[in-house]
Amino acid sequence: MRKEFSAAMERLAREDEKIVFITGDLGYSALENLQTTMGPRFINAGVAEQNMVGVAAGMAYKGYKVFVYSIAPFAVYRCLEQFRNDVCLHNMPVFIVGNGGGYGYGIMGSSHHAIEDLACLSSLQNVNTYIPAFADEVEPMLEQIVTEARPAYLRLGAGPVTPEGAQRMGTFKQIVKSEVSRGTIVALGPVAANALKALDNQELAGQFDVFTATNLPLSLPDEQANSWTGKPMLIVEEHVSIGGLAQQLSVKLLEKGITPSKFVSLSAQGYPDGLYGSQQYHQQQSGLDTANIARQLSNFLN
């Protein structure tokens, strides 16, 4: 999604001279055009993420809308207090962009993974997080981030294009509609592609409604929640279960008195065997791979 991100940023920065972009010394072979387009509004703050977010808060105080960019874990954890105190508590238009959410940086290792980022950030005051599952969602999300002009986190990954006919409701998007609707899948971020692939299986095809959650905290319309009652529900997220989609959604459902017949949560399990590999390897270790998703869905039908 970096390509889509950079192109959309260029357009927005040309249209709005109050947009500033600060990078924590990253962007090689991705942000050069943006740097040229933005000139002095493109700032390399060096390898100093805490200062980067504090500086962003100061610039936002003076009327700028400030993007701060790094690899997801570096943009989230090191400067969490700066984001909490200086940005969120003051409701400043500072937007963190984390590249490679989840296990996106694969074999780079655990330091480069962000599997607790949404638990950290979506719990803060005044914040909205954006989790595109598909590459074409990046541009409209960026537009919304700039329009809302409040603290935000954009979690970038690598995703295909949104399936045709997708329909938005609250912070959810229905990407597959089933005639028979024998169960519900709700996925977070690009791992949604694994769920879609699981439905290539003949036994499963056409049996399930598939949704993505696009933002945390969630907004769940009653009508949508009601349609999920009495059916099995599978949650798929490349994020730890604590503070992630499954936990946040389960509270929403309980508050509304909605009871799925089953509630199965697939989430990032960290490093269960202490071994490392590609993003796909870690998805498999956590049961987020296509085969395991298909197994869970089969259980729903039998």
Next chain:
Amino acid sequence: MVTEAIDTKTLCGQLRLKVLDLYNQAHAGHIGCSLSCIDIIAASLILRKREQDTFILSKGHAAAALYASLHHLGELTDADLASYYLNGTTLPAHPAPNKHKGIPFATGSLGHGLPIGTGIAKANKLTGENGRVFVLMSDGETNEGTTWEAAHFAMQNQLDNLIILIDKNGLQGFGYTQDVLGDTADPAKWKAIGFDVVEADGHDVQSLTSAIDEVSGRPNGVPKVVVAHTIKGKGVSYMEDRLEWHYLPMTPDQYAQAVDDVTSRYF
């Protein structure tokens, strides 16, 4: 000049009495920290800050000194001060976000004010505004790594509109700075990074305003530091250079003695 000297001394005495009054009213600690930096706040926020300038109290634990000074400037009312430390107040022990114009940022976790002030200074450069940014830090606070991240950012971005004021009283949370991490506020360290460094007597308002005027008069692309040599608890005999007055509230007798001390020294 003689008149100004008398006036500033009286001002600093009045501010000290207001600070003592607030801490007595709240039966709260951090008195030594406020008395250490009150003259620096008088010199910068009260005497030198213009409308287009920004003042950030990065050592948020000295909020009472800030509140007393904003009250002097008419930005906080008697009713505001009366609510200090009480439930429902906008004046908690450390400054709150988005409540008062004179408090642009909530502080209290050390090491936040300088990056923020650096960002404001950078924004002023980008827009071509001539506002200066004063950031008041404690010397213990310069232990924080963000100090040095921001310092290098300010150098690289030529932020000569940034004026860091260091309240160098030599005491921090649990010991003398020399015994904790060493002197992280050493002027030599700031000079080594390239800052425009001036030292001042942190309890002499004229020394402080002169230092501010001197560095402001050098628009040389280099950020500024005024290292102000101070004494924790300055003005109250039994509090001076005593670690415990970072924390302790006053008894009624101690309050009476503190008021006597300040009255005899400043009026």
